[in-house]
Amino acid sequence: MSLQDRTPVEPDVGVDEDGLDYDELEALLDGRVLDREDHVNAEGFVIRPDEVQQVLSTLKEEAGFDHCSAVTAQEYDDRFESIYHLKKFEDPTQELSVIVPTSKDNPVSESAAPVYDTADWHEREAYDLVGINYEGHPDLRRILLPETWQGHPLSERYNQTQPQVVPLREHANPLEEDHRGDGEDADTMFVNIGPHHPATHGVLHVKTVLDGEQIVDLDPDIGYLHRCEEQMCEQGTYRHQIMPYPDRWDYTPGGLLNEWAYARAAEDLADIDVPEYAQVLRTMSAELTRIAAHMLAVGTFGLDLYGDFTVIFMYAIRDREVVQNLLEDLTGQRLMFNYFRLGGVAWDLPEPREEYLDKVREFTADIPDRLEEYHNLISGNEIFQMRCVDTGILPPETAKSYGATGPVARGSGIDYDLRRDDPYGYYDELDWDVITEDGCDNYARLLVRLKEVEESAKIIRQCADLLSEWPEDDRTIQSNVPRTLRPDPDKEIYRAVEGAKGELGIYIRSDGTDKPARFKIRSPCFSNLQTLPVMSEGEYIPDMVASLGSLDIVLGEVDR
Amino acid sequence: MSSDHTSPADSTETKSTREARMGEGVDDRFNSRLREAFGSSPFILTKFDQFMNWVRGSSMFMLQFGIACCSIEMMHTYAVKHDLDRFHAGVPRASPRQADVMIVPGTIVSKFAPRMKRVYDQVPEPKFVIGMGSCTISGGPFQEGYNVLKGAEEVIPVDIHVPGCPPRPEALVYGVAKLQERIANGESSPVVVKPYELEEFGDLEDDELVEHLADQIDAEDLVMRYNWVDSP
Structure with missing residues (x-):
């Protein structure tokens, strides 16, 4: 089912039976590694700020690191630092951090955007929030904050109480100059889509330039929901104050999946074990939220393609209500669950257990019938197919370069799912499949979501069976965790889980206190949204709306 | 909405105006329960703005x-x-x-x-x-x-x-x-002091920040100024 050739080829340089051989990688870089750091997830190579492109392209071409997960920027007392978190789509457990320190008074570093397309936006974000300048970046301007913002809020010198002025100005047509005077036909038209628009799934602003009905230039403008999530998490204590925020990144609700991302990173950072029983509970509840999130994606996709509140939307909401009731019984909330704790979960299944598990089983047993309805309504519908098949094409190589993950990548035939490739929770003990589709179009992404709902139902059913058979004296829901967590100073970790939209990663650096010194969120939607111009330029404008719907972005997670 | 409502108990003793006017044996096909509740008056009297408020609230x-x-x-x-x-x-x-x-x-x-x-x-x-x-x-x-x-x-x-x-x-x-x-009920929305109004950039007070931004923003551009210190 994959476009990629999965036959074993020569292993990449620097790989032996146990995984990565960092010494060989260092040798490959030919003396460019100044120093080596030990992060919890991988080793870090410290390099010079003017050799970024050389080092990264060597690692990409020769050592097979084709996935740049994220770029983390941070400020120390004596330096600025950008960290490129590299991975492989083939095997995401093979990780490498490339650390680029720059001086405090002149923070200039070479841009990695020519090597990894995804670095474009990530570096813009680093410039915006921390204030590192990237030399050779194609378009280094603010991405999350308004252009006229003063200061870089995550840097140490920032004064939060200073006044700010934000303009509301008309956006100019970037191509008008080029086309003026070439006769009447050469006219282009500038259209603002958003930030208040029913088809942008929130407050996304897309600046489009049209030639007739075709898009010649497209620039997603984000930051209308930048709620300072990273700052909020840096202000909270590990044990209790951070956990409510992940619920609010991907609120569709991918809540428990996001909580898992934080729980996994913090547990690995502080060496906390999670009881097996709690892992099963986590797996079951997280898959329930995945179903709810995919249902919303399908429902709003129908809304985008068919118009206002039509039947697909209503069906999707009907099924989501069932899931939300189940989750409410389990966690106490409909949308913002706050159910995970470091070292386990907040509480056990509601009593009577069997009754609850029967409800869960009943729901999963209904799923195939419900999906049959969806297939009748959507995927089997000729009009729907005309809108989706062969529109919004995203070739696998482009998807990889832009760091697309989740259903977007799997719809382009990239066989990448962290639940299987970098196992956590109880997933590796259960029987389920990773769904991939080769279509690379809007239709393929929709099919991946619908089929993943079925796989999630399979996982939930197995978990429900495990839970009802679990011996009564072994139901520990939380391990012993110190009241105040203080991980060792200067411990760094990047850990990711498979969220509803893709690889949701978190980088934490501890400084010996009970609050993280740097908390960086790698949001899958942020990287996925970068592919929109590739998918839409040269296409018709209704296809762009369809592509946006099939990307299934959540602005809370794009902007954080 | 009407003041002269007659209860059925009264009508047994003295004839209501309506009954007196209609007389015996007249077809009362126009007389609904609503009509009965309104009493003799065939009109509903209300203030127009009250009516409009009710309509407004009922169709949003x-x-x-x-x-x-x-x-x-x-x-x-x-x-x-x-x-x-x-x-x-x-x-x-x-x-x-x-x-x-x-x-x-x-x-x-x-x-x-x-x-x-x-x-x-x-x-x-x-x-x-x-x-x-x-x-x-x-x-x-x-x-x-x-x-x-x-x-x-x-x-x-x-x-x-x-x-x-x-x-x-x-x-x-x-x-x-x-x-x-x-x-x-006709209660109007509260008017609050709105510290953040859109105003033209040229009208802003000439402080350090405004001077700093002067070459980036046109004087006629609408802007919003955030004084974070004043926010609660």
Whole structure:
């Protein structure tokens, strides 16, 4: 089912039976590694700020690191630092951090955007929030904050109480100059889509330039929901104050999946074990939220393609209500669950257990019938197919370069799912499949979501069976965790889980206190949204709306 | 609505005006229960603005306006099960020019506030605003953020606040019903002091920041100035 050739080829340089051989990688870089750091997830190579492109392209071409997960920027007392978190789509457990320190008074570093397309936006974000300048970046301007913002809020010198002025100005047509005077036909038209628009799934602003009905230039403008999530998490204590925020990144609700991302990173950072029983509970509840999130994606996709509140939307909401009731019984909330704790979960299944598990089983047993309805309504519908098949094409190589993950990548035939490739929770003990589709179009992404709902139902059913058979004296829901967590100073970790939209990663650096010194969120939607111009330029404008719907972005997670 | 209501008990003793006028054996096909309740008068007397208030509250067009997490619960309120349409308020309009009520469902940040103000200005009078969730009250869990407005009332006047993070759909339905009650009673929306108005850049006080931005922003550009120190 994959476009990629999965036959074993020569292993990449620097790989032996146990995984990565960092010494060989260092040798490959030919003396460019100044120093080596030990992060919890991988080793870090410290390099010079003017050799970024050389080092990264060597690692990409020769050592097979084709996935740049994220770029983390941070400020120390004596330096600025950008960290490129590299991975492989083939095997995401093979990780490498490339650390680029720059001086405090002149923070200039070479841009990695020519090597990894995804670095474009990530570096813009680093410039915006921390204030590192990237030399050779194609378009280094603010991405999350308004252009006229003063200061870089995550840097140490920032004064939060200073006044700010934000303009509301008309956006100019970037191509008008080029086309003026070439006769009447050469006219282009500038259209603002958003930030208040029913088809942008929130407050996304897309600046489009049209030639007739075709898009010649497209620039997603984000930051209308930048709620300072990273700052909020840096202000909270590990044990209790951070956990409510992940619920609010991907609120569709991918809540428990996001909580898992934080729980996994913090547990690995502080060496906390999670009881097996709690892992099963986590797996079951997280898959329930995945179903709810995919249902919303399908429902709003129908809304985008068919118009206002039509039947697909209503069906999707009907099924989501069932899931939300189940989750409410389990966690106490409909949308913002706050159910995970470091070292386990907040509480056990509601009593009577069997009754609850029967409800869960009943729901999963209904799923195939419900999906049959969806297939009748959507995927089997000729009009729907005309809108989706062969529109919004995203070739696998482009998807990889832009760091697309989740259903977007799997719809382009990239066989990448962290639940299987970098196992956590109880997933590796259960029987389920990773769904991939080769279509690379809007239709393929929709099919991946619908089929993943079925796989999630399979996982939930197995978990429900495990839970009802679990011996009564072994139901520990939380391990012993110190009241105040203080991980060792200067411990760094990047850990990711498979969220509803893709690889949701978190980088934490501890400084010996009970609050993280740097908390960086790698949001899958942020990287996925970068592919929109590739998918839409040269296409018709209704296809762009369809592509946006099939990307299934959540602005809370794009902007954080 | 009518004052001279006659109860059935009275009519057994003395003939009501209506009965006297109709006489025996007259077909009373025009006489409904409603008519009976109104007594002799075939007219309903009410003040026109009272009537208009009642109508306004009973037919509200909502602006389809999603911002953050609360918009998911807002969608649930519009859709099956909760079905806001039962309360005469279920017609979401995508254009502000066709809407009466704006539900503000989520956190408002510095970049979005001027746009939201613009959308609010585009809604024709009379307009009403429901603030949904803690973020529109005070900034909610993000209040300490460098970029987050401490409540929607910093930008636009709000009639009803629905607390919660996010409020349940039932809570939003209750908020809408409360708003309808207020509208029907003719209670006008509160006018608040609005510190953040859109104004022309040239009109801003000439301080260091304005001078610094002078070459980036035209004097006629509309801008919003955030004095974070003054926010609660």
